[in-house]
Amino acid sequence: MTMTRRLITLDGPDALPFLQGLVTNDVLPLGRGPGIVYAALLTPQGKYLADFFVVNTGQELLIDLPDQIADATLKRLTLYRLRAKVQFAPSTLAVSRGTGAAPDGTLPDPRHPALGWRHYGAAHTEDNTDWAALRVAHVIPETGIELIPDDTFILEAGFETLHGVDFRKGCYVGQEVTARMKHKTDLRKGLIRVTIDGSAPPGTPILMADGREAGRLGTQSGGHALAHLRFDRLDAALTAGTATIRRAQP
Template sequence: MADFVSFPKRGLVCVSGPDAATLLDGLLTHNVAGAGPGACVYTAMLTPQGKFLFELFIIAPETGTYWIDVSEPASFAKRLSLYRLRSKVTIEDKSEAYMVGAVWSAEALPSNTIHYPDPRHSELPQRFIAPRVELPSEAAAFAAYEQTRLGLGVPDLAADLLVEKDFILEGLMDEMGGVDFHKGCYVGQEMTSRMKRRTTVKTKLCRVRYEGAAPAFETPILADGWEVGRMRTGGPGHGLALIRFDRAQKAISEGQELRAGDQPIQLDPPSWMQVPS
């Protein structure tokens, strides 16, 4: 297996200029002040209704310059440009020149690579940004990375949530440090704060276990014919599902089995997750 894996669906967007921090802080769920050359700010961009759009990992190689690891970088850069107006900001999609990914052994990467801990979980491989190079076949490396991520119960919101439909609190983003509930206003803040204050988050991504191959993405999870969730990303033996906990826990307490198609499903929330009561 390779010592690192690049993420083909993710890329790098550079935001720089005197007004870069102000622009980003007004749009994202976390302020970018904590970003540095090896320090990452984990955050998201939402719709005005508080629905998920983009999951972001931001570092700052120098003052006033922010490198953003994001899925669908061209779409993100375009949407960000809509908010720029007269701000003194430059927005560049650098995905053709740089790759982003995860690394088990930093020595395997070029010397001009930036790598930093993944803020979502201490046991995940470090993330990196590096000049784009030709890579050998890395299917095994990506599979190993996904098994690690899913085994820890860590969502990849770009893969596990539906854009413009799901909420980031359903994706455990606040529990992974991606939401600052004390910062100033940002797009989608009202709904996000309301959900947190009123503890209305009954549906969350949760690690699940099963025998054999994963059920297909969006396979309904049923208990006695009633839907209690839907499968999201899965791997051999375990994966993540979006679970309506009040329904699922009631079904389990009544001795009903959860099933995705013909497969029995067991809820297996990780110890760091806040399970809805």
């Protein structure tokens, strides 16, 4: 499945400082030249609202985000804007991505080297990459499947490994909860790769034999799947609908 993306331009002298106070990652280095940063916007309670790339193409500053959450995200950013000198507008560019030969002007996907490159230009192109297989292999969550607004905690979704959170930057919305999860608690559940025999829709509850819920099923590919699971229930007999779930071998 190809996820439709939307590009929003950011303009104004406060654009990067404005984002810096809201998102989970450090975007200020983009003020020095072309680059790309993966980040999330959280609720004050530390729960996921949106994930996106902040991009300096060399000509303009962009937010590259899934179309399905674009309107809600733009509305949220507008509410936070207050007196900041920053404007939002639709971009005329298109985003392309691939894992093969990269055209000039590409930027590496900052989440994982296996995810290849992203390019911002006049036309959209896709190569034949099996993105679902790559995401399952490398435990990369997707908006609306593994990343659920007002529900997901980003550290349980692997954002630290995906270079999507900076614990050294200043405050941002949801920072206190995220920092507490990092420094004061051990995660009891998280997103992992499992083996699946059969299939079930993403979001299907993963149950133990006694009916207790252990987690939730995500993307599936080639006999494996992503699952948000309690770590203390990994070795139990698990099912998701009619599918059987087992701990994946390293």
